[in-house]
Amino acid sequence: MLTNPFDSGVAYCELSNDSVSDAKQIQTITNWPGLARGNNEKVPSRISYGLPGNREIKWGNEITHKTKGVHALMKLRLDEKTESIKDPKSLIAYLGSADESLRSGDVVDVVTDYLTRVREHIFKELSEQYGPKVFRSLYKDIVVTCPAVWGERAKDLTLEAVNRAMFQQRGRGNLLLVTEPEAAAVYTLNEMQNGAKKSSIAVGDNFVLCDAGGGTVDLISYHVTRTNPTFKIEEAVIGSDNKCGASYVNRVSLPWSVESLLLIASRSSCPSLSAGLAPKRSKRFRRRNFALAAP
Numbered sequence: 001m002l003t004n005p006f007d008s009g010v011a012y013c014e015l016s017n018d019s020v021s022d023a024k025q026i027q028t029i030t031n032w033p034g035l036a037r038g039n040n041e042k043v044p045s046r047i048s049y050g051l052p053g054n055r056e057i058k059w060g061n062e063i064t065h066k067t068k069g070v071h072a073l074m075k076l077r078l079d080e081k082t083e084s085i086k087d088p089k090s091l092i093a094y095l096g097s098a099d100e101s102l103r104s105g106d107v108v109d110v111v112t113d114y115l116t117r118v119r120e121h122i123f124k125e126l127s128e129q130y131g132p133k134v135f136r137s138l139y140k141d142i143v144v145t146c147p148a149v150w151g152e153r154a155k156d157l158t159l160e161a162v163n164r165a166m167f168q169q170r171g172r173g174n175l176l177l178v179t180e181p182e183a184a185a186v187y188t189l190n191e192m193q194n195g196a197k198k199s200s201i202a203v204g205d206n207f208v209l210c211d212a213g214g215g216t217v218d219l220i221s222y223h224v225t226r227t228n229p230t231f232k233i234e235e236a237v238i239g240s241d242n243k244c245g246a247s248y249v250n251r252v253s254l255p256w257s258v259e260s261l262l263l264i265a266s267r268s269s270c271p272s273l274s275a276g277l278a279p280k281r282s283k284r285f286r287r288r289n290f291a292l293a294a295p
Helices: 080-084 088-094 104-130 132-137 151-162 180-195 246-266 271-280
Strands: 002-008 012-017 046-053 054-057 071-074 139-145 177-178 206-212 216-225 232-235 240-242
Touching: 012 104, 046 104, 054 104, 054 271, 104 151, 139 151, 139 180, 177 180, 177 216, 177 246, 180 206, 180 232
Parallel strands: 002 139, 139 177
Antiparallel strands: 002 012, 046 054, 046 071, 206 216, 216 232, 216 240
16 A cells, blocks of 8 residues: 655645655656756646747746646635735735636646646656556555645645545545644654654644645644654644745745845946846836844
């Protein structure tokens, strides 16, 4: 049996397979197609259908800065609370995504298309590793993660997209949905107890976990209720989350950084520095009023 933990994040997607009980032997997919950049254990959660009349699907690392009609941040659009975000369309447009005009049904279609490409790639890799016949015969449990306080509709739409992407074939295996901070907490506790730097963890211990991702941030307090044979935790208090991940930080800090460098360049005696930064003055980096707080 294969257990496939599947973290489909806002900014990146990561998948591993585990046919053993030892977490140290979990194998992470790293050879994603396209141009390798950054962390190869993850693949960007982006897909493009090309321009009208020239349909060409690209996804993940296949997408470059020249690719048109890119869909990103699809996961945020699955959550009905997205509408409460301050200026969500501005964020999506800033990141070069074509998603601001998508309806909820269209979003599920786009997420399904993206996950289908992910599934095709990982199934191909695992089939080559185990052999086609053996791989087809294996039961495959799929564990999908989601933000901690997502509503039932967002969870249902996530599972719908995973099912339509055909991760489960011939009904061989289970499909499970686990919250992202809970999955992170159990993995971390196992590493703390069984890793090189062993830490003593006892029933009754409490801890706070912050899962800061590309789109959402979850802050949860957990209570340890069992340590053997496996860890079991429960929320100590009601958790909280918000859509204030790294994408939002980039939206604010990048224009500020560009303007700051332009200011430095304007005072510099190095013409090449100023010339290299000047093209950054574009609609994407509209001038904003930023002020540094006094120390």
